[in-house]
Amino acid sequence: MKSNDGTFIVGGQARLPKELLGGGVLQVIAKVDPAAGKVLEVDIIPCPVLVENQLRPMLVGVSLRDDLSDVLLEIDRRLFHKSKKAIMVAIKDMAREYRERQLPERSHLPSTY
Numbered sequence: 001m002k003s004n005d006g007t008f009i010v011g012g013q014a015r016l017p018k019e020l021l022g023g024g025v026l027q028v029i030a031k032v033d034p035a036a037g038k039v040l041e042v043d044i045i046p047c048p049v050l051v052e053n054q055l056r057p058m059l060v061g062v063s064l065r066d067d068l069s070d071v072l073l074e075i076d077r078r079l080f081h082k083s084k085k086a087i088m089v090a091i092k093d094m095a096r097e098y099r100e101r102q103l104p105e106r107s108h109l110p111s112t113y
Contacts, residue, residue, distance in 0.1 A: 006033075006034065006035075007031050007032060007033055007034065007040060008031075008032055008034055008101075009029060009030070009031055009032070010029075010030055010032050010064070010094055010097045010098045010101065011027055011028060011029035011030070011094055011097065012027070012028050012089075012090040012091060012092065012093025012094030012095070012096070012097055013025050013026060013027045013028070013090050013093060014026050014085075014086040014087070014088075014089035014090040014093060015086065016082075016083060016086045017082050017083070017085075017086070019082055020082055020083055024046070026044070026045070026046065026047070026083060026086045026087065026090050027043075027044070027045045027090060028042065028043075028044050028059075028087070028090040028091050028093075028094050029042070029043045029044075029045065029094075030042045030043075030059070030064075030094060032064060032098060034101075034102075036063055036065075037063040037064040037065035037066070037098060037102070038061060038062070038063050038064075039059050039060050039061065039062050039063075039064065040060065041060065042055075042056055042059045042060060044056075044087065044090075047083070047087075051079065051081060051083070051087075054078070054079070055075065055079075055087065058071055058074055058075065059071065059091070064094070064095045064098040064099070065098070065099070065102070068091060068092065068095055071091070072088050072091065072092070075087060075088055075091075076088070
């Protein structure tokens, strides 16, 4: 979803373990500068505030075009919670969604739109 300032929203998701919310879906949603691929803002839903407050500074400023291995390694080293794997998968999914949107645009809408 593109906004008026040229940024857009991209997200990734992953299934949570059954012990957490009955195995619901975790989402990582970011406002991204498309030119740099840089994360400007990020929400992690559902996520305990303490965990989200720790993860947000790790993700804001990161370019989704670059390899996220440093961020994922940092999360792996610093987060000890049953949601860790889902968070990491959702971040990878978000980066994949961004990369797919960076391919040359092909309109899927009829020319009347």
